[in-house]
Amino acid sequence: MSADSQRIEKRRTRLRRLVRRETGCRALLVSSEVNVRYLTGFTGDSSWLLLTDDGALLVTDSRYTTQVEQECPDLPVFLRESSQSMTSAVEEATRSLNLKELAAEADSLTYSSWLALTTALESLTVKASSGLVESLRSIKDAGEIAETRLAVEQSEKGFAVLRAMLTGDMTELNAAHELEHAMRRFGAADAAFPPIVAAGPNAALPHARPGNTRIDSSDFLLVDWGAAADSGYRSDLTRILATAKISPKLEKIYRVVLNAQQEAITRIAPGVQCRAVDAAAREIISAAGYGKNFGHGLGHGVGLQIHEAPRVGGSSETELKPGMIVTVEPGIYLPGWGGVRIEDDVLVTRGGYEVLTSVPKDLDSIRLP
Amino acid sequence: MSADSQRIEKRRTRLRRLVRRETGCRALLVSSEVNVRYLTGFTGDSSWLLLTDDGALLVTDSRYTTQVEQECPDLPVFLRESSQSMTSAVEEATRSLNLKELAAEADSLTYSSWLALTTALESLTVKASSGLVESLRSIKDAGEIAETRLAVEQSEKGFAVLRAMLTGDMTELNAAHELEHAMRRFGAADAAFPPIVAAGPNAALPHARPGNTRIDSSDFLLVDWGAAADSGYRSDLTRILATAKISPKLEKIYRVVLNAQQEAITRIAPGVQCRAVDAAAREIISAAGYGKNFGHGLGHGVGLQIHEAPRVGGSSETELKPGMIVTVEPGIYLPGWGGVRIEDDVLVTRGGYEVLTSVPKDLDSIRLP
Numbered sequence: 001m002s003a004d005s006q007r008i009e010k011r012r013t014r015l016r017r018l019v020r021r022e023t024g025c026r027a028l029l030v031s032s033e034v035n036v037r038y039l040t041g042f043t044g045d046s047s048w049l050l051l052t053d054d055g056a057l058l059v060t061d062s063r064y065t066t067q068v069e070q071e072c073p074d075l076p077v078f079l080r081e082s083s084q085s086m087t088s089a090v091e092e093a094t095r096s097l098n099l100k101e102l103a104a105e106a107d108s109l110t111y112s113s114w115l116a117l118t119t120a121l122e123s124l125t126v127k128a129s130s131g132l133v134e135s136l137r138s139i140k141d142a143g144e145i146a147e148t149r150l151a152v153e154q155s156e157k158g159f160a161v162l163r164a165m166l167t168g169d170m171t172e173l174n175a176a177h178e179l180e181h182a183m184r185r186f187g188a189a190d191a192a193f194p195p196i197v198a199a200g201p202n203a204a205l206p207h208a209r210p211g212n213t214r215i216d217s218s219d220f221l222l223v224d225w226g227a228a229a230d231s232g233y234r235s236d237l238t239r240i241l242a243t244a245k246i247s248p249k250l251e252k253i254y255r256v257v258l259n260a261q262q263e264a265i266t267r268i269a270p271g272v273q274c275r276a277v278d279a280a281a282r283e284i285i286s287a288a289g290y291g292k293n294f295g296h297g298l299g300h301g302v303g304l305q306i307h308e309a310p311r312v313g314g315s316s317e318t319e320l321k322p323g324m325i326v327t328v329e330p331g332i333y334l335p336g337w338g339g340v341r342i343e344d345d346v347l348v349t350r351g352g353y354e355v356l357t358s359v360p361k362d363l364d365s366i367r368l369p
Numbered sequence: 370m371s372a373d374s375q376r377i378e379k380r381r382t383r384l385r386r387l388v389r390r391e392t393g394c395r396a397l398l399v400s401s402e403v404n405v406r407y408l409t410g411f412t413g414d415s416s417w418l419l420l421t422d423d424g425a426l427l428v429t430d431s432r433y434t435t436q437v438e439q440e441c442p443d444l445p446v447f448l449r450e451s452s453q454s455m456t457s458a459v460e461e462a463t464r465s466l467n468l469k470e471l472a473a474e475a476d477s478l479t480y481s482s483w484l485a486l487t488t489a490l491e492s493l494t495v496k497a498s499s500g501l502v503e504s505l506r507s508i509k510d511a512g513e514i515a516e517t518r519l520a521v522e523q524s525e526k527g528f529a530v531l532r533a534m535l536t537g538d539m540t541e542l543n544a545a546h547e548l549e550h551a552m553r554r555f556g557a558a559d560a561a562f563p564p565i566v567a568a569g570p571n572a573a574l575p576h577a578r579p580g581n582t583r584i585d586s587s588d589f590l591l592v593d594w595g596a597a598a599d600s601g602y603r604s605d606l607t608r609i610l611a612t613a614k615i616s617p618k619l620e621k622i623y624r625v626v627l628n629a630q631q632e633a634i635t636r637i638a639p640g641v642q643c644r645a646v647d648a649a650a651r652e653i654i655s656a657a658g659y660g661k662n663f664g665h666g667l668g669h670g671v672g673l674q675i676h677e678a679p680r681v682g683g684s685s686e687t688e689l690k691p692g693m694i695v696t697v698e699p700g701i702y703l704p705g706w707g708g709v710r711i712e713d714d715v716l717v718t719r720g721g722y723e724v725l726t727s728v729p730k731d732l733d734s735i736r737l738p
Contacts, residue, residue, distance in 0.1 A: 082664075110478065128480060177550065180550075184542075185546075190563070207433075209412075
């Protein structure tokens with residue numbers, strides 16, 4: 001058994017205990033694509049995993065036969081015909097299992113699918129479950145940490161290429177596309193999300209979409225980007241780049257955000273509540289008079305999805321645990337002027353934390369030549 | 370009122386009639402992101418549209434205030450606080466409307482959201498609806514057809530760049546990334562889906578993922594790609610490229626697929642059932658002895674989503690109507706050898722059809738220099 005299969009087997013074992021404890025059921029139907037991937041290694045879609053107390057069965061169809069053989073050769077498979085619905089296939093697959101109850105993922109199944117499932121499984125009680133696989137996924141194992149490091153490397157090498165090739169007449173959109181292309185040259189399967197490149201005032205929107213604005217139309221730009229490695233694990237960073245002399249206002253705000261971010265990072269350790277980390281950054285930004293200009297949470301877990309558990313916000317009582325990987329990304333946004341956000345990915349370790357990302361962020365390093 | 374707003378107003382008017390007729394309700398809660406975009410022009414997420422018999426209200430939050438002003442300035446907005454849940458906001462927004470029943474999209478809401486919604490709206494009956502906006506979307510208006518033409522142009526120009534730059538030592542993945550990058554240079558916001566580049570035997574999988582196989586490792590490759598224009602409309606094409614002398618086997622199979630595709634296209638006209646178009650291609654492929662090697666439907670609608678209504682398959686009784694845009698993509702797949710698929714996008718016109726895509730596909734034109 002390879003290290004990968006051992007890790008996956010461990011996840012299933014943990015999940016079985018969790019399902020039993022949280023739902024009382026002996027089986028869980030996993031319909032979320034990313035959760036199926038986490039529990040099997042299978043990367044296709046239209047496939048559900050039926051996890052029972054002594055086994056696992058992938059309900060899929062013949063389009064994926066070869067892919068299943070390549071990605072999870074040991075996994076038993078139930079092949080449905082293209083004329084058979086997914087829920088009817090699940091019914092057929094559960095028939096011999098002698099189940100009385102089945103838990104199913106209420107945050108992933110649509111209401112239509114839920115109706116179809118409960119109708120098809122009329123002799124069984126279907127129980128809604130929520131966040132079980134997600135809570136396991138919030139703690140990364142050694143393989144997942146290695147894959148996240150790879151995604152960080154791909155995104156940082158891509159950013160170095162973009163930095164080297166930036167010219168003032170490029171548009172935000174050109175720059176975003178070049179960045180994505182560069183990350184792929186270093187092996188990324190994809191961007192972790194469509195990169196944000198926002199010049200000056202556009203950076204005042206935390207969710208800005210790159211457009212046809214020239215990057216030298218203002219004296220600085222914000223870049224928020226990440227890579228998705230082939231394994232699906234993601235990185236997520238934000239940096240500011242200055243295209244002209246750094247103004248006193250930019251310098252002042254930049255220093256506040258950087259100070260807030262560094263202070264928050266030092267608070268990261270096992271047992272600390274997420275809201276305490278958020279508060280550490282928020283206090284510094286508030287003390288500088290920008291409290292109401294930091295309108296979002298401090299960060300979020302990152303892994304197979306760009307936003308996943310835990311949420312690092314003002315009301316999150318989740319305690320940090322070794323193996324969690326979270327973003328730390330305070331920001332100050334001034335409508336009409338722009339926004340400054342600095343974001344790194346941080347691994348919670350037994351002794352405290354390790355910052356996985358390493359693009360320089362001191363004020364001197366943000367100047368473009 | 371701009372042409373765009375007029376088109377959008379028309380869609381809402383049609384939808385109101387459809388909601389009344391199909392559900393008996395005076396209001397529909399639209400939660401599908403792409404359906405919200407279709408009915409408003411708004412491209413953000415986390416926003417639901419409440420369409421009533423005399424109005425429309427976008428339930429969103431302050432992150433999107435600026436974007437709503439830019440993209441749909443005339444649309445009334447209900448802004449929820451970040452601490453208020455979406456379903457609680459919908460409850461508040463419906464309070465003054467004096468509704469007894471509300472239809473909601475059962476194919477888009479998760480079961481969790483459905484429960485939260487019906488709990489929040491306890492004094493209202495929530496009725497599950499399915500496919501209403503999707504059926505409107507299957508028939509494109511003049512603006513949508515123009516945007517699809519743009520996506521076709523972006524994808525074809527990108528393909529021309531890829532063709533010109535292909536070298537035998539490129540991997541499938543390199544080629545896929547170069548293709549995506551090239552489409553963006555011509556204004557595409559994104560690839561319509563991750564492009565498939567599959568050399569020889571890999572092309573035997575209809576859903577192949579590009580990997581590290583060199584494109585000259587076999588004598589031909591399959592490229593299945595499309596562009597997403599900034600408006601969200603998509604194109605979808607497939608071509609075969611020969612990296613070496615065309616073998617008699619490839620020539621034979623290619624001619625069968627091309628013949629089947631051309632025959633199917635000529636059948637396209639208003640009033641024709643989708644399954645008849647599928648059958649036209651399938652008969653030719655079966656007559657050549659490859660019936661069981663064509664394991665998928667002939668095509669699908671394409672628009673804001675890469676796969677949308679109508680389905681063009683053997684059991685689809687949907688009648689073609691002017692304004693529908695469908696792919697026609699027969700294929701023959703031989704495990705171990707490879708697969709040939711040829712795909713174009715076809716607009717149903719009043720008089721018959723118009724092929725929107727124009728990359729040459731006669732046998733001579735697939736040879737690489």
